[in-house]
Amino acid sequence: MAETKTHERVAVTDAAALLVRDLTKQHGPLMFHQSGGCCDGSSPMCYPIGMFVTGPSDVQLGVIDVGLADPVEVYMSESQFEYWKYTHLTIDVVPGRGAGFSVEGPTGMRFLIRSRMLDEAELMHFGLGSSI
Incomplete structure (x- = not known):
């Protein structure tokens, strides 16, 4: 039997998934929006559902499975997506100060x-064709 590969635009590391699970216990269901710069640089911002409202100019990149009942949705602005559409993104976590609103x-x-x-x-x- 042939294996079917699922293609996704976004993934999550085990360490980031663990932190998302811990944060979900504190804040309830979460979502990510890839920041486009300004105050917090270009960071994946993590919000409780409803605290950041997506609109028609946002693109859902996909969902990440962190081992919770519901997957976590990941978004980016449409204008930023135009620059990133040829990339696969992985959400990771490192020691350091998180973004102010995340x-x-x-x-x-x-x-x-x-x-x-x-x-x-x-x-x-x-x-997107067979080559860039």
Whole structure:
């Protein structure tokens, strides 16, 4: 039987998933919005559902499974997505001060994005052609 590969635009490391689970216990269901810069740089911002309202100019990159009943949605602004559409993003966590509005701020950890270019199969899957 052939294995079917699922193509996703976003993933999460085990360490980041653990922090999201801990933060969910404190804040309830969460979501991410990839910041486009300004005050918090370009960071994945983590919010309780309803604290950040997405709109028609936001793109849902996908969902991450962190081992909770519901997956965690990940968004980015449409204008920023135009620059990042050829990349796969992985949400990770490292020691440091979190972004001012992101719920991990007081934990001594901060979320960050690790990126790589989409491979040929992913480019085809997302309708971006066979090469950049």
